Amino acid sequence: MEVKTIAGVQVNVSDDGYLEDMDQWNEDIAREIAKELNIELTDKHFEVLNYLRQKTKEGETLTIRKVGKSGVVDIKGLYKLFPKGPLKFSSKIAGIPKPTSCV
Amino acid sequence: METKDITQKTDTVEKKPLEKVCMICAKGALEDVYATLVMANGAVMEGIETKVFFTFFGLDGITKKSMNHLHTATTGNPAMRMPGGLPFPTLLGGLPGVESAVSTMMRKQMEELDMPPVDEFLEMITAGGGEIYACKLAVDMFKLKKEDLSDEVSDIITIGEFYEMCDGDRTQIIFT
Numbered sequence: 057m058e059v060k061t062i063a064g065v066q067v068n069v070s071d072d073g074y075l076e077d078m079d080q081w082n083e084d085i086a087r088e089i090a091k092e093l094n095i096e097l098t099d100k101h102f103e104v105l106n107y108l109r110q111k112t113k114e115g116e117t118l119t120i121r122k123v124g125k126s127g128v129v130d131i132k133g134l135y136k137l138f139p140k141g142p143l144k145f146s147s148k149i150a151g152i153p154k155p156t157s158c159v
Numbered sequence: 160m161e162t163k164d165i166t167q168k169t170d171t172v173e174k175k176p177l178e179k180v181c182m183i184c185a186k187g188a189l190e191d192v193y194a195t196l197v198m199a200n201g202a203v204m205e206g207i208e209t210k211v212f213f214t215f216f217g218l219d220g221i222t223k224k225s226m227n228h229l230h231t232a233t234t235g236n237p238a239m240r241m242p243g244g245l246p247f248p249t250l251l252g253g254l255p256g257v258e259s260a261v262s263t264m265m266r267k268q269m270e271e272l273d274m275p276p277v278d279e280f281l282e283m284i285t286a287g288g289g290e291i292y293a294c295k296l297a298v299d300m301f302k303l304k305k306e307d308l309s310d311e312v313s314d315i316i317t318i319g320e321f322y323e324m325c326d327g328d329r330t331q332i333i334f335t
Binding site for chain 1: 287
């Protein structure tokens with residue numbers, strides 16, 4: 057674990073750069089992490105991020121299938137929003153832990 | 160006698176992440192097809208270019224009629240257990256309907272872990288840019304047509320054509 061300054065805020069991140077405490081997250085932090093991943097966040101991105109954060113708070117294990125059935129975005133759309141890392145990148149930007157599911 | 164300093168040999172090696180994964184699925188049991196699909200989908204989710212080639216009995220996994228009803232072997236499968244963990248007697252596994260019931264149960268357990276039915280799994284893989292191919296030789300052998308296969312199958316190709324797609328020095332071919 058290390059402390060990193062993202063968007064002017066000191067946050068605890070894991071070795072792979074995932075936020076350790078999802079409550080330290082804000083939209084500016086999201087934008088800055090996204091920029092590192094070459095993703096420009098739109099309203100649609102935030103819709104997905106908020107869904108991921110809500111489900112994580114509820115203690116659910118996320119899968120791309122679950123996100124695809126959420127009504128927020130389908131799987132193809134999820135890949136478009138977060139190319140090459142539909143669950144990993146979205147989780148990182150959403151300030152939640154690295155996904156543990158294989159699907 | 161000279162003593163050599165071994166610390167010099169521990170230079171950090173540049174990481175070379177996988178860029179492409181090519182999979183060949185030649186078997187049609189539930190676990191064979193799912194192993195292929197999980198690994199293929201996992202690769203797509205990691206941003207790795209993914210191509211899957213189904214051949215011989217593996218074709219069951221992409222044939223519309225059979226793909227969502229795959230079975231796991233209840234005879235000759237030493238890893239088979241009863242729900243409590245006791246060994247599964249091979250004689251019991253041979254009774255009519257047992258294999259079908261066990262397979263249904265397995266599919267249900269996988270569904271609980273959010274593992275989708277085969278048709279949906281194939282859609283997930285292609286949604287992320289993964290490509291699915293059928294082996295021409297096996298398709299001819301089983302007298303199948305393109306329309307018998309899942310709509311997610313890009314093409315029916317020869318193994319030679321598949322190998323041509325497997326170029327690149329960060330490519331791995333996995334046989335399941």
